[in-house]
Amino acid sequence: MMDIVGTGFLARSLRPLAGRHPGTVALAAGESRTSGASGADFAREAALLRDVTKQCAASGLRLLFFSTAATGMYGLAEGPGREDTPVSPSTPYGAHKLALEEQLRDSGVDHLILRLGHLVGPHGRDHQLIPTLLRQVREGAVTMHRNAVRDLIGVSDTLTIIDRLLAAHRGAQTVNVASGYAVPVEDIVDHLARALRLEPRKEYVDSGVRYAISTEKLRALVPKVAEMGFGPDYYRRVLNDLIAAGHA
Template sequence: MTAPAYRRPPTPGTGPMSGADGMEIVGNGFLARNLRPIADRHPGTVVLAAGVSWAAGTSDADFAREATLLADVAEDCRAKGRRLLFFSTAATGMYGAVDGPGREDSPLTTCTPYGDHKYALEQQLRASGAEYLILRLGHLVGQGQPPHQLVPALVRQVQEGSVRIHRGAARDLIDVRDVITIIDRLLAQDLRGETVNVASGEAVPVERIVDHLAERLGVTVHRDVRDTATVHHVISTEKLRALVPETAAMGFGPDYHRRVLDDFLASYSA
C-alpha cells in the first residue's frame, strides 16, 4: 500500500475530522474506516492509519514514503500540541526473536524487513518530540479487509482447494471490532509516551486456521506444507489487560479464533 501525501486538517470547526470536533484520521483503508465511528470521542488526537500494512510489503520505496508521512504528521502534531496514534506490529517480524512472550519492554532483535521498518518508525516517532501512543497490533480480521491480508487470502485458497502453509507458522488473530473497542478505551485514558500490544495473546497454528475454514466451508483442501525457518511466538497481553479490563469479556483464549473466523465467513458470504 502506498502512503498518501499528508494534507493538514481544515481549520478547526470547518470539517468533521478537524481537531476541534474529533480526532483526525489520516488514511482511508480498512482500519481507518473502522475507526470513524469513535472519531468524535477523541479530539486532539491524530491517527496515522495509512502506509505499509502487511508483512509482505517490503518495497523500499513504500517504506520510505511511510517514513516521510510519519515525519510530516508527527511534526504537525508537535507544533499543534496534538497526540499521534501510530500503529506498529506485534507480528513475527517484531517479536519472533524474543525469548518468551513478546512484551512491550522486551529487548528486540527484529527479524524481517517489515519488522525492521516498523521498529524504525517507532524510534523515529519517539525522537520526534510529538506526544504519541504506539499500538503494536496482532492480525486484524473483519468485514471489508483487503484481499491480500492473511484471513481473506486463506479463505480464497481454501475455496480454490489448495493452500500453501509454512510448517509451524502461527498467527494471533483479533476481531477488528474488539480492536476498535480497545483503542477507544486506551485513547480515553489520555495515554502518552506508551507502547501497548493489542492482540488476543493466543498464537494459533495456521494449519488449525485452515482446518477450521475448510470445515466451515465444507471443502477438502490440499495442503502444500513447506519447511522454512518459521518462528513460533506469543504476544504478551499483560499490559493491555491491565489498561483495558474490558478485554476479560472479549473471549480471548484458545477458541477465540473460531468465533473471529466464523464472523468473518458470515460477512464474506454476505
Template sequence: MEIVGRGFLAGHLTAVGARHEAALVLAAGVSTTVAHARADFDREAELVRETLTRCRAEGRTMVLFSTASTALYGPGTDGRENEVLVPRTPYGRHKLAMERLVRDSPVNWLILRLTHLVGSGQRPHQLLPSLINQVRKGAVRVRRGARRDLLDVKDAVRAVDALLEARVTHEVVNVASGVPVPVERIVDRIEEILGSRAARETIGTEPSAPAVSSDKLRGLVAPGVLVHDADYPWRLLDRYVPAAAGPLGPRPDPATPS
C-alpha cells in the same frame, strides 16, 4: 480524532472518531509483513515525519500503528513490549524504526502494536481473505509451525477508544488477543465452514515465536473491555468466514505463504 488513511482499519476507526478530538491517528502505510521495497518504506517514513510535524504544531497526540507479528517478535523474545528487539525481516526492522521516530519526538504519542486483524472490509492480501481465496481455489500454501494471533477489528477499535479515553500516552502497547493458533488449524476451520477441501503445500518452517502478551493492554483499560478465551479465534472464524467468502478474487501470490 483525525484519521490519516482510507483502508480497512481506518474505516472501522470512524466509529469512535468523534470521541477523541485531540488525537491524530496514522492508519496508513506498509501493511504486509512480506513487504521489502525500499520505496514503500521511505514513503511511510516521510508520512510519519509529516504527521509528527502536524501534531507538534497543533498540540495533538499521535497514534502510530506498528506490528505485533513475528516480523517483530521473533524467536528469542517473550512477546512483551519492554524487551530489546532485533527484527529479522525488512518489514520488522522498518516498523521498529518508525516506532523510534515517534518515541524520539517531542509530541505526545501512543504506539500500538497490532496483531492479525479480522473483520469486514478486509483487502485480499490480508490473512483471512487470502486463506479463504486459496481454499476456494483448491490449494493452500502454509509454513510448517506458523501460528497467528487473530483479533476482531472491532476489539482493536475498542482498545484504541479505551486507551485514548484513559489518556494513555508515551506507551508502547500490544493490541492482541494473546491466543495464537496454528495456521493449519485456521485452514481446517475455513474448510469446515465452506464445506470444501484444499490441497496443502508446506513451504519451509517458521521459527517458533512467542505468544504476544496482552497483559499491558489489560492493565491499562477497564475490566471487561476485552474478553479473550481459548475459543475466541474460532468464534471469529465462524463469524467472519461466511461473510468474507464472496466471489473469487485473484489468487494470492504463491511466493507469500501464510
C-alpha cells in the same frame, strides 16, 4: 473529532471512533504488506510519519500510530514478546516498524503506539492473512508454512480497546493489542474449510516461526479485556463472525 489519515482496511475499521477523541490523529495509511514491500515503500511511510508528526507538534495533537506485534517484531523473542524489553526484528517489515516507533518517540510528540496482532474484519486487503487463506481455500489449494502461528484479533474488540486506551490518556505508551493466543495456521485453515464446507489440498513450506505476544500490559491498562473471551478458541469466533457477516 479524531482525524483519521488513510483510506485502507485499518482506516475504514477506525471510522466508528471518528466522532470521539478530539485532539488525536490516527495514522492509518502506512505500509501493510509484511512481505514484498520495497525500500521506497518504507521510505514513503517514514516521510508520511515525519509530516504528520510535524503537524501534531505544531497543533499540540496526540498521534495514534500502528506498529506490529507479529512475527516480524517478536519472532526471535524468548518467551512472549513484551513492549518493555529490547526486540530483534526478524524481517525487514518488523525492522521498519521498529525504526518508525523510534522515529516517533524521538519527535517528542504525545503518542500512543499500538503493536497489533493480525486484525480480522470486513474489507481486509487481498494480501493480508485471512483474505489470502480464504481465497486459497476456495481455489482448492492452501500453501502454509509448517509450524507457523498467528495471533488473531477481531476488529470490534480492537476498537473497544483503542477507545479505552485513548480515553485513559496515560501519556506516551507502547501497547501490544492482541488476543495473547497464537494459533497454528493449519488450525485456522481447517476452521475456514469446515465453515465453508470445502476440502482444499494442503501444501507445506518447511519454514515458519512460533511466537507469542504478551498482553500483560494491555490487561493492566484495559481491565475490560478480561471480559472479551480471549482464549485458545477465540479465533473461531472471530472467523465465524467474518463469515456470518458475508465478508468471507
